[in-house]
Amino acid sequence: MKRLCACVQRHLTAHALGELSPGLSRIIRFHLTRCPTCRQKAETLRTNLVLLQNNLGQIPAPTQLDPSQRRAVLEAARFSAARPLLFSDHVARLLDRFSSAMIFTPSRYAPSLASVAVILLTVVLGFSLFLPSLSMSRGRVKVTDTIPECSAPHEGDALKLMPMAPEDRGIRPQTLQKESQPLSGRSSHTDAEKDDRTFAHRYAKRAAEQPKTFAEEAGEAGNGTVGLMTADSVEQMVLEPPPMRRPSPLSPTPSVSPHAHRKDLSGDRLRKTEVSSRENTEKLGAPASALTLPSQAPPADDESRVSRSRKAAPRDLSSRREPPAEEQPAAPVFFNPFVETVRQPFSTFSIDVDTASYTLTRLALRNGQWPPPESVRVEEFVNFFDYHYPAPLRDAFAIHAECGPSPFGPGLRLLRIGVQARRTGREGNRRALLTILIDTSGSMATPERLGLVTHSLRLLLDQLHPADRLALLAFDSKARLMLDYTPLSEKNKILQVVESLQPSGSTHMEAGLRLAFSTARAAFDPAASNRILLFSDGAANLGSTTADEILALIADSRRQGIFLSVYGVGRSGVHDQLLEQLANKGDGSYAFLDSVEEARRLFIDQLAATLHTIAADVKIQVEFNPESVRLYRQLGYENRQLTAEQFRDDHVDAGEVGAGQSVTALYELDFPPDAPADAPIGTVRIRYREVESNRIVESVVPLPSALTTDRVNSLSPSTLLAACAAEFAEILRGSPFASDGSLAEVTRQLQPVAAAFSLDPRVWELLDLVEQARSLQNRSP
Amino acid sequence: METVNRTAHSRPDAAEAEMKAVMAAYEQPLLRYAASILPNPHAAKDAVQQAFIRLCAFGFPLPFDPPALRAWLYRTTWNTAIDLLRAEKRRAVLHEKAAEMIRPSPSLPSPHPTSNDPRLEQLQPALARLSEPERQIVLLRLQQNLSYKEIGTITGRPIGSVGRLLHQAIQKLSRLVQSHSTESSP
Known part of the structure; x- marks a missing residue:
């Protein structure tokens, strides 16, 4: 038995990651149902794996190369393509690939590998000598074919890096070392570095003196390895240059295929994770501490755990892997982990009033597609709904908290913190100075894009006050001012320009935003609310195409107090991430126009919120009391997290809130069994800059000391609605914490809520969407 | 020409x-x-x-x-x-x-911008203390989500060896993070 345990434990990691063969993993599963020791180890390991995966994904990393670095790479690509591909390049390619596989994973088979390479090379060279044209056209195919075989014999593997034997170096192409110093005293790594440095130089030289260099190099290539090359053969090859356009072994659309694979992988990851962390929470008690205390024993046993987590697995397989037709590279999907209160009692985040993620998901589900997980943001689902929190009369914000049993996490508590901003009508407001920036590129030329934009603008114009002023800008390959600031009293003139917009050309969003900000800055009116409204499908393809670069260019204008509202349009191929980041970092909000109804909601019902920002840089900090809360996890707000110190750092950018808007944050809490009934859960702090007075305000509200309620049924409908929206989003996003949840359960909880909110069509629509997702899930294998 | x-x-x-x-x-x-x-x-x-x-x-x-x-x-x-x-x-x-x-x-703690997750601060030094092959495999599997097979191709190791190294590395990481937290807690 002991031996079996040792064997099983060796394979646990591969088992947890889903890398074992079905037969072996069945044996291990069976063993785990029998052996409590191994089961305990498996549980700990799974928790650790999930935590590691989460944490490794969050290691801070630059998202992009510097623009100058990108240019250098593209320049190198152009350069490399501009020169003809010579015979010696085929040799160099082969050796390059061979050596890059060799150098850093040397093995004791290296000498034999080297001889295999020499033989191969002899064959290739011999071939090309006698059948030069044939070998030219096949050279590429050969390279790809031989390399996997070359790396395969490495399998003996040595763990440590050994210095290369001199005879190994001999197989490196002499041509590559033409301009470098003698080999002695240099490590093989520096050879590789050298290759890069000499690469451009070498080719520049070659381009200048074509035939001579070629002959030289061919000779040199011959020198180092095989002495078969003759002057005749060289000449023959000069006369017969290699075909310029070779059949590409890459798939016809290389831009899509690597990405498509990534999507597959992310789907795989979800499947392989397979473990429900919430389950661990319940059973293990302390998942956050599992990494720090791996030896901590979970309470032994019960069969249902194993079977339940297995039951959850097939659901994870749902049709999450169908990538939409055109799409930007998938961003990794993160989830906030459970945090130990003792370790980090502060949960700090920036407020987010965007709702685009919900609208986009609605669109995808209605088209019968499973939404891409990275575009499902839990907080945007939750904030889409109106929870009817009472608004404050004098202060800017009121905080409404409720805590009760979590409807979806048995044994956990759900804490809902609702933040409601003061309501002010449009009447008596500051006048608005709007700069409207419209994407008129070719991709906008459909009724649901530019058509919906003009419709929205007509709605907006009807709502605005005659004293408000508005400028119209358009951008495609270039940006241009269509209409300078015009008071709304001349509405017809504005309408004429709006109707005249014609889509064509590429999308130079950088130029558009730059012009918009400089126009808005020139006309800046401190007494008005200055705002840029951007309408686009986000498919930027000229100039800077990432949010960071664009925002860096317009940073100065932003500080002056010009806000940016982003409206996404389009049914497919919307570059959601770019638009979201623009609004996130550009002091603005992001909404998505998918229908005339959504346009009405944004430009008629919520116009006051859109036009009248009452507080900027709104940050919330929840401090939990370690005595009464053992673990907490925030649902959503993954890309809005701040450190505890950043809360009081007023330079840190955070979200903006418009008049009458509300924001809801949800936490799942784990209470220790011996929690004192009257100890407070903690406190909530909110800190913001009042836009009108430019004052920084911070207020503190204690959270209720005991549970507001004890039964799920007695939670208020608004909390239940928020919980359902969050659970739905978590399932769509593929959260490991929701892998034991089901859409059926969401429907069950949501039905009474929909009855309570019977006048709000949005809740009924949510119910409808959950059903739609369920039917999609059932349809997929 | x-x-x-x-x-x-x-x-x-x-x-x-x-x-x-x-x-x-x-x-x-x-x-x-x-x-x-x-x-x-x-x-x-x-x-x-x-x-x-x-x-x-x-x-x-x-x-x-x-x-x-x-x-x-x-x-x-x-x-x-x-x-x-x-x-x-x-x-x-x-x-x-x-x-x-x-x-x-x-092996020294890295000057990456600090994050708000305390475990992340422990993870990075622990990661740096793994051996190079171990670190490579942990990153490729758990961060980049590549399969054992793909990792085998990248590192030139047989799949069994990848699995063994990853298993070792995860045990080591858990130990390192644990010892770090016990050192720093008093």
Whole structure:
């Protein structure tokens, strides 16, 4: 038995990651149902794996190369393509690939590998000598074919890096070392570095003196390895240059295929994770501490755990892997982990009033597609709904908290913190100075894009006050001012320009935003609310195409107090991430126009919120009391997290809130069994800059000391609605914490809520969407 | 020479487009990968840039199918990053005075911007204390979500060896993080 345990434990990691063969993993599963020791180890390991995966994904990393670095790479690509591909390049390619596989994973088979390479090379060279044209056209195919075989014999593997034997170096192409110093005293790594440095130089030289260099190099290539090359053969090859356009072994659309694979992988990851962390929470008690205390024993046993987590697995397989037709590279999907209160009692985040993620998901589900997980943001689902929190009369914000049993996490508590901003009508407001920036590129030329934009603008114009002023800008390959600031009293003139917009050309969003900000800055009116409204499908393809670069260019204008509202349009191929980041970092909000109804909601019902920002840089900090809360996890707000110190750092950018808007944050809490009934859960702090007075305000509200309620049924409908929206989003996003949840359960909880909110069509629509997702899930294998 | 001049105009554009596609697909994951190996984000960018430039040396269209391209990129990024790390180490040995300013070895805590997750701060030094193959495999499997098979191709190891190393590394990581937290808690 002991031996079996040792064997099983060796394979646990591969088992947890889903890398074992079905037969072996069945044996291990069976063993785990029998052996409590191994089961305990498996549980700990799974928790650790999930935590590691989460944490490794969050290691801070630059998202992009510097623009100058990108240019250098593209320049190198152009350069490399501009020169003809010579015979010696085929040799160099082969050796390059061979050596890059060799150098850093040397093995004791290296000498034999080297001889295999020499033989191969002899064959290739011999071939090309006698059948030069044939070998030219096949050279590429050969390279790809031989390399996997070359790396395969490495399998003996040595763990440590050994210095290369001199005879190994001999197989490196002499041509590559033409301009470098003698080999002695240099490590093989520096050879590789050298290759890069000499690469451009070498080719520049070659381009200048074509035939001579070629002959030289061919000779040199011959020198180092095989002495078969003759002057005749060289000449023959000069006369017969290699075909310029070779059949590409890459798939016809290389831009899509690597990405498509990534999507597959992310789907795989979800499947392989397979473990429900919430389950661990319940059973293990302390998942956050599992990494720090791996030896901590979970309470032994019960069969249902194993079977339940297995039951959850097939659901994870749902049709999450169908990538939409055109799409930007998938961003990794993160989830906030459970945090130990003792370790980090502060949960700090920036407020987010965007709702685009919900609208986009609605669109995808209605088209019968499973939404891409990275575009499902839990907080945007939750904030889409109106929870009817009472608004404050004098202060800017009121905080409404409720805590009760979590409807979806048995044994956990759900804490809902609702933040409601003061309501002010449009009447008596500051006048608005709007700069409207419209994407008129070719991709906008459909009724649901530019058509919906003009419709929205007509709605907006009807709502605005005659004293408000508005400028119209358009951008495609270039940006241009269509209409300078015009008071709304001349509405017809504005309408004429709006109707005249014609889509064509590429999308130079950088130029558009730059012009918009400089126009808005020139006309800046401190007494008005200055705002840029951007309408686009986000498919930027000229100039800077990432949010960071664009925002860096317009940073100065932003500080002056010009806000940016982003409206996404389009049914497919919307570059959601770019638009979201623009609004996130550009002091603005992001909404998505998918229908005339959504346009009405944004430009008629919520116009006051859109036009009248009452507080900027709104940050919330929840401090939990370690005595009464053992673990907490925030649902959503993954890309809005701040450190505890950043809360009081007023330079840190955070979200903006418009008049009458509300924001809801949800936490799942784990209470220790011996929690004192009257100890407070903690406190909530909110800190913001009042836009009108430019004052920084911070207020503190204690959270209720005991549970507001004890039964799920007695939670208020608004909390239940928020919980359902969050659970739905978590399932769509593929959260490991929701892998034991089901859409059926969401429907069950949501039905009474929909009855309570019977006048709000949005809740009924949510119910409808959950059903739609369920039917999609059932349809997929 | 005639052929060269005729085709020289269209080819660079095609090459640039192909390279752009490659960068769009791999830039972000590779940067995250490199940033987990190297102590500062600028070095990570350098490593990734170098890998892309090396890729250009193969000529266009690139002679890889997508899985081979991915394996090549991950392998080269790792090698370049390790080179940079070692160069840094060598320099530190040579200039002892500079050693205080330059982070000489991967075992020192990295000056990455701190995150709000306390466990992340422990994870990075622990990660740096793994052996190089272990670190490579942990990153490839748990961060980049590649399968054992793909990792085998990248590192030139048989699948069994990948599995064994990963298992070892995870045990080690848990131990390291645990000991770190017990050291720092009193």
